[in-house]
Amino acid sequence: MKIYHLLFITVTLLFSNQIHSQRNYGEFNVIGVSAGITLYDINTDDLSTKSKESFMFGLQMRGNVYNNFDMMYGVAFYDTNLSVLANSTPEGGVQRELNYNIQSAQISVLWGYKIIREHLSIEAGPVLNINGNLTLKDTQFEDYFIDEYSSIQAIDLENISKVNFHVAAGLTAGFRNFRVFSQYQYGVTNMLNKLNSSNLENKDFKGNASLITIGVTAYF
Numbered sequence: 001m002k003i004y005h006l007l008f009i010t011v012t013l014l015f016s017n018q019i020h021s022q023r024n025y026g027e028f029n030v031i032g033v034s035a036g037i038t039l040y041d042i043n044t045d046d047l048s049t050k051s052k053e054s055f056m057f058g059l060q061m062r063g064n065v066y067n068n069f070d071m072m073y074g075v076a077f078y079d080t081n082l083s084v085l086a087n088s089t090p091e092g093g094v095q096r097e098l099n100y101n102i103q104s105a106q107i108s109v110l111w112g113y114k115i116i117r118e119h120l121s122i123e124a125g126p127v128l129n130i131n132g133n134l135t136l137k138d139t140q141f142e143d144y145f146i147d148e149y150s151s152i153q154a155i156d157l158e159n160i161s162k163v164n165f166h167v168a169a170g171l172t173a174g175f176r177n178f179r180v181f182s183q184y185q186y187g188v189t190n191m192l193n194k195l196n197s198s199n200l201e202n203k204d205f206k207g208n209a210s211l212i213t214i215g216v217t218a219y220f
Helices: 002-027 193-197
Strands: 028-045 050-065 071-090 090-118 120-129 165-173 178-187 208-219
Touching: 028 071, 028 178, 028 193, 050 090, 071 120, 071 165, 120 178, 165 208
Parallel strands: none
Antiparallel strands: 028 050, 028 208, 050 071, 071 090, 090 120, 120 165, 165 178, 178 208
């Protein structure tokens, strides 16, 4: 978690600098605090996954750019869950959905268009995602075999790629100081790529993150 703490401090300092710039130049308008629930999954043909609910929180700077266009950049922290189908033996046996967790930090830069000024906007842009391992929560089943594989066990999936890029698109609605938002993110990089160097049965894992977030943002 040290990298997340460093990232948080870095971006907080950037926000502080931009608040100072706002006072001097009037370039940016508001800083926001966000919280929400998420639905996370990995789009892959190599694993049988199921999305799970979790949560996020973050900080965001929103500012006017030109006419009805604005810009947002921020940092967010995600604690996401999903399950992967596994069997007690290579031949099958008892089948279970094993729970995994991924903790991640994101830096995003989004551009927005105000459909109804200060009340309704659409937004889109790139996201840098830095995550930890695909951590097995059901550790008592770590020796289970991943469905459709005879030698890959549940614990073998943990070491995934740590740096990934997403694209995000969403909608916000509400008032100047309080908005509800929904956002979808898709991972454009292969987050399972690191598994391909782990000497596993499958040498060509491919998977892309899929993340839906619904939440609220309070602006100050």
